[in-house]
Amino acid sequence: INSENYPDKIKGQKVKEYEDSLMPQKSKNYDYVIKELESKGWEFGAGSEDKILIIANSRVARRGGFGKLYGIYNRRFPLGAADALIKREHPLTALFVGSMDKKTSIERKTGIEHLVNHYDNGSYNEISSFLKRNGSQSINLKKHSDKKVINEKIEGLITTRNTKSTKDVLDYALENKLIVLSKGMYRLQEKVNKNTDGLSDDEKAKIEKEKIFYDSVMALPYKEIIALFEYTQNQNVFSTKHGTKGEEYRNVLVVIDDTSWKSQYKFEGYFDDSDTSDGRKERTKNLFYVSCSRAKENLVVLALSKMEAPAMTTIKKWFGANNVSIFK
Incomplete structure (x- = not known):
């Protein structure tokens, strides 16, 4: 047509x-x-x-429920927004929704949303593997006391992600040792928090651009991240x-x-x-x-x-x- x-x-x-x-x-x-x-x-x-x-593109993002998130990525990466966001090639994206192995196309289930997904499915072996793999904590979920603590932490994460900002969710996950930051995320945070005194105007502009991008994502309602995850998992009508x-x-x-x-x-x-x-x-x-x-x-x-x-x-x-x- x-x-x-x-x-x-x-x-x-x-x-x-x-x-x-x-x-x-x-x-x-x-x-x-x-x-x-x-x-x-x-x-x-x-x-x-x-x-x-x-x-x-923006049409998919809007209909998928993550239009504002796509807009932020598109301003930062005009020619690579889809790679950074949809293909999950940016460390900030991967932190929340995991990433894909470029060689094998196998999904790396390392994102915060994967942890919630394991919990929703009652997959405690997956939860235990996730926490150990991410280096956040090593626990024995066969013990009732450990299981109770993790249940409470993840329930709190779910409440936070349904009502708060991206920054609130990240802060909660870090404070409760549900995740650790990747090397890429450490580098990104170091860059946006860098003291720009004495730097050239060009270097200052680059850092400011990164800071605007980072702060904009952090300020978004986390529901946009949830919508992105559902999109990457083919849980909605768009493939x-x-x-x-x-x-x-x-x-x-x-x-x-x-x-x-x-x-x-x-x-x-x-x-x-x-x-x-x-x-x-x-x-x-x-x-x-x-x-x-x-x-x-x-x-x-x-x-x-x-x-x-x-x-x-x-x-x-x-x-x-x-x-x-x-x-x-």
Whole structure:
């Protein structure tokens, strides 16, 4: 499904200003498609067999419940927000939601949210391993007294995370020896707390930028971190794993938008073969192929950015003209 109901760019209008002006109509188109699919029996609840695959961007973050968190990361890492946050490659992200081993793609369950998840599942062996592995404390959870102490500490953590800020949760976890900071986190805290007297203006600016980022994350309601964790665990309708082969779902809605991540993906340029960047064209091709191959029964592709005639010719050839609809 492609859209023709976007107004043309006004002469002299900045690109970002124009793209921002399209957001209400894009949201309207998106909501319309969701409603139509639900009327046909698709289900978009937690744990559903149906999935929405969207390149990690602000739209996913807002709908996933961590839009403000994504905005903070995007200001700090304009071209790498998804890697730092969604792929959990930043030590601050890993502290709360763990990380992924780049070589094996196996999840490192070292985040505060993993500890809570073990508790929710009643996995005391996992809790014991977590506490020993993180170097925070070594306990015998077979002893009733130790188990009672840890239960009380984790219950307190859960209460704090449901009502307080990210900083409150971090302070609580450290005070109760539920976690220890990684080397990366130590370096980050040393940097944001560094005395800038005598440093060059350039060095001061770098430290200030890091401090603004760190303090902004710390000030957020922790619920945004919880929402991010649910997203990384595929506990909501959005899937994060569409960049590599793997899981299949009953029905799949693939959402593409060329205004989302221009340096990495350009779908119109892939469809009409006009993209001059071979690397970006290959990334786009791989992502599109893998995303579409996830559907076992039904596949719908929603293009939120406009596709001109040459691209539409390819799309109709691939999917069949009868299977292509255009928003008027």
